[in-house]
Amino acid sequence: MLRVAFLKLTSCSGCLNQALVALLASEDLLSKYEVVYFTELGTISSDNYDLVLVEGSVSNTKQERELEEFRARSKTLVALGTCAVQGGVQSLRIGEDIEEVKKTVYPFPEKIDVYSEPKPVSDIVKVDFFIQGCPVKGEAVVNLLRKYAIGGLPLILPESVCSECKRKGLTCVMVSQGIPCMGPITVSGCGALCPSFQRGCYGCYGLRTWDINVFKLEKFIDKVNKLGAPGSMIQTALRGYGYKSFKYVKGR
Amino acid sequence: MGSVYDLDRLIRILRENLNLQLQGYRYHAGRVSWGEINGIADLPLSVEDYVEPGLYRLKEGYRFRHSSVSPKVFLLPSEQVFLYESEDYARVKAPDTSEMRQTALFGIKPCDRRAIEVLDNIIGSKNPVYASRRKSIAAIIVEECLEPNNNCFCGAVGSGPSIEGGFDVAYARLDEKRVFFKYGSELGRDILVKLDLKPAGEREVNEYREKIESTRELTSRAFSRVMREVQENLLSKARDKDLWLKVSEDCVGCGNCNFVCPTCFCLEFEYSINEQNMGVKTAQWTGCLLYTYGQVAGGHFRPELYTRYRHFVLHKFVFYPKQIGLIGCVGCGRCITWCPMGIDLRGSVNSVAQGGVNAGK
Ligand code: SF4
Ligand code: SF4
Ligand code: SF4
Ligand code: SF4
Ligand code: SF4
Numbered sequence A: 001m002l003r004v005a006f007l008k009l010t011s012c013s014g015c016l017n018q019a020l021v022a023l024l025a026s027e028d029l030l031s032k033y034e035v036v037y038f039t040e041l042g043t044i045s046s047d048n049y050d051l052v053l054v055e056g057s058v059s060n061t062k063q064e065r066e067l068e069e070f071r072a073r074s075k076t077l078v079a080l081g082t083c084a085v086q087g088g089v090q091s092l093r094i095g096e097d098i099e100e101v102k103k104t105v106y107p108f109p110e111k112i113d114v115y116s117e118p119k120p121v122s123d124i125v126k127v128d129f130f131i132q133g134c135p136v137k138g139e140a141v142v143n144l145l146r147k148y149a150i151g152g153l154p155l156i157l158p159e160s161v162c163s164e165c166k167r168k169g170l171t172c173v174m175v176s177q178g179i180p181c182m183g184p185i186t187v188s189g190c191g192a193l194c195p196s197f198q199r200g201c202y203g204c205y206g207l208r209t210w211d212i213n214v215f216k217l218e219k220f221i222d223k224v225n226k227l228g229a230p231g232s233m234i235q236t237a238l239r240g241y242g243y244k245s246f247k248y249v250k251g252r
Numbered sequence B: 001m002g003s004v005y006d007l008d009r010l011i012r013i014l015r016e017n018l019n020l021q022l023q024g025y026r027y028h029a030g031r032v033s034w035g036e037i038n039g040i041a042d043l044p045l046s047v048e049d050y051v052e053p054g055l056y057r058l059k060e061g062y063r064f065r066h067s068s069v070s071p072k073v074f075l076l077p078s079e080q081v082f083l084y085e086s087e088d089y090a091r092v093k094a095p096d097t098s099e100m101r102q103t104a105l106f107g108i109k110p111c112d113r114r115a116i117e118v119l120d121n122i123i124g125s126k127n128p129v130y131a132s133r134r135k136s137i138a139a140i141i142v143e144e145c146l147e148p149n150n151n152c153f154c155g156a157v158g159s160g161p162s163i164e165g166g167f168d169v170a171y172a173r174l175d176e177k178r179v180f181f182k183y184g185s186e187l188g189r190d191i192l193v194k195l196d197l198k199p200a201g202e203r204e205v206n207e208y209r210e211k212i213e214s215t216r217e218l219t220s221r222a223f224s225r226v227m228r229e230v231q232e233n234l235l236s237k238a239r240d241k242d243l244w245l246k247v248s249e250d251c252v253g254c255g256n257c258n259f260v261c262p263t264c265f266c267l268e269f270e271y272s273i274n275e276q277n278m279g280v281k282t283a284q285w286t287g288c289l290l291y292t293y294g295q296v297a298g299g300h301f302r303p304e305l306y307t308r309y310r311h312f313v314l315h316k317f318v319f320y321p322k323q324i325g326l327i328g329c330v331g332c333g334r335c336i337t338w339c340p341m342g343i344d345l346r347g348s349v350n351s352v353a354q355g356g357v358n359a360g361k
Helices: A014-024 A061-072 A081-086 A088-093 A098-105 A138-149 A161-167 A173-177 A214-226 A233-241 A243-250 B004-017 B110-122 B128-135 B186-195 B202-218 B227-236 B241-247 B256-260 B305-324 B345-353
Strands: A002-008 A033-038 A049-055 A074-080 A129-131 B021-028 B031-036 B047-052 B055-060 B079-085 B103-108 B137-143 B169-173 B178-183 B267-273 B279-285
Touching (some): A014 A033, A014 A074, A014 A138, A049 A061, A049 A081, A081 A129, A138 B267, A161 B279, A173 B055, A214 A233, B004 B169, B128 B137, B137 B186, B241 B305
Parallel strands (some): B137 B169
Antiparallel strands (some): B047 B055, B079 B279
């Protein structure tokens, strides 16, 4: 049996729930994996792990130590979801006064120990593999677990959401209806969920940082703004779903 | 000479007398996709595409030219399962491709027909899925174009707007009602005999010819030089990095151009494992504008986006001719229409072919 740990940092639990449900629904995997740690179930096991799936971004030094500890005790560490990979929605607070943010959200802000810029997992430890998504798709986790069980890892195919739109035969909502859509600059994996419901993508899988630099980003923002996207839409989405990219945009 | 109602009779002859399934541009719920045509109600007879670079609107009218799909959707599906294999490679089974129903392509455009010729030459029998689907095509019915859309440039690459060969029946809509028919094969002749139309008069023949010629004229203006010079200049400027960076500056590498292009044929393989622990090898559409295109084990030979855009342009105009003796671009303009950034291939080609970044824009 392979020993798998589910570690949660700062996040909403959506990815871990997707992963857990996907695992429990796949009989073939249940005979191969043993869940030995799951943050939310409180099971503490200080053993070694074959595989650690990490959800969430890093918010304070305590989490940094925790992450380092899990890294040291695992053969393979996987960052799960946009928070773990790029920072995620917590990044919305970047650039704001952190004390103000705490006050706005929590009744006892003094109890909240976080630094102002959430960090992706890869800022702290070596990441062997990552799956993007907000939340990740269960199928992607199943694919990972099946391949890992025979000693491999999936291939990462970082394409655009448009690729999935076109393969599914959807008609582009941006070109045919003028609906602002972030699909062209967003990582694939969701199966073009929003465009299949006649909505524009808002980029929850994260920015395609492979091709999109600040220059391309500005070109794209100009284009979408011309379609009448609410002025703050792209900025907000990028801050929320593109931590790394926000570093580019911030200086504008 | 006939009317749109004769199209319905034509459909019936193909379906009932020849026992074919019909595949083509299908109008349904406000959009034109690719699918099975069962009767005249499935045809996009009362809609018209209005296009600009990066813009598409379907309006009322009677001159439908394009949507984002093409016959490629049928011949080279976006997902193709190639192989199932067990962990020890003992049980390997390829999906059955022999069971294709005999098919007629209905209402494809002259540029689409050329695109199939391009795919035939590039893929042919190399891909079993393509080969079996191609073999299933028993009749080709083409709609000729008497008015192009804004992004059509078939005249400039010689793929339209009329068709001279490689079809069975062709028709052209002189106006909303009147339809001009011609045949291109023995089968086509038999079909038209069965349709029993009245012969076109001299006035109608002239009207048809005039409209074809005006469409040819309108679709021939895309390039500022003759094709041979365009091709020579493209090749000689292939290493001018600054020029290609400039030409591709708006491109974000989303790949829409590849996917909608009727001659783009690239596939990538994805391996997955199913519940029975069988390895499943699936091919899916990819394209040179996507980052993964140049990714290989251990590295990447086209990480910079401009090199992939350059490859797209050079492949269509310079490399396909070397590969198969045909220009790879059939001038359909789909890549221009469906590029969310509104990048115009004609402008890119002209910029490079004239050697000045601002020339031709
Ligand atoms: S709808 Fe959005 S994701 Fe789909 S092709 Fe258009 S721009 Fe791309
Ligand atoms: S279309 Fe965009 S916003 Fe919608 S689920 Fe996919 S990545 Fe997220
Ligand atoms: S559709 Fe346009 S932006 Fe997208 S890859 Fe093609 S040329 Fe670039
Ligand atoms: S390159 Fe563009 S215009 Fe040429 S065939 Fe492809 S989609 Fe049509
Ligand atoms: S490119 Fe030419 S043949 Fe194709 S639809 Fe346009 S006018 Fe017709």
